[in-house]
Amino acid sequence: MNKETKLRIHNITAKSALKFGNEAWVLKEREEQCLEAAQMKFLRHLLGITKLDKENNHCIREKMGAQNIVKEIKQYQKKWLQHIQRMDTNRIPKQALKYRPEGRWNIGQPKKRWRNQLHFED
Numbered sequence: 637m638n639k640e641t642k643l644r645i646h647n648i649t650a651k652s653a654l655k656f657g658n659e660a661w662v663l664k665e666r667e668e669q670c671l672e673a674a675q676m677k678f679l680r681h682l683l684g685i686t687k688l689d690k691e692n693n694h695c696i697r698e699k700m701g702a703q704n705i706v707k708e709i710k711q712y713q714k715k716w717l718q719h720i721q722r723m724d725t726n727r728i729p730k731q732a733l734k735y736r737p738e739g740r741w742n743i744g745q746p747k748k749r750w751r752n753q754l755h756f757e758d
Contacts, residue, residue: 642682659716
């Protein structure tokens, strides 16, 4: 099987399974690492490379023509935010984005929320 076919299989099966429902995810650093590790495991398997070969992840992605899955997720979340902002105010996703709960916050560090991660680093 050639490289293009293998990459298409990766995009259709593994990547779509990893990215399912990602528009509302709040990714922590550990979760990003797990997603990247799963993607790299699949790509290494497609190329027949083991970790003992000491191939750099960037080089493997270049060989396969694949993009970092975390970057793809963040780009999709930006598109989703723009889509929500274009919606009418009576739509539920827009209401959920603008919702501000009343009351006091819990003690300790605030939880990471999707609204707070909207300022993505490029």
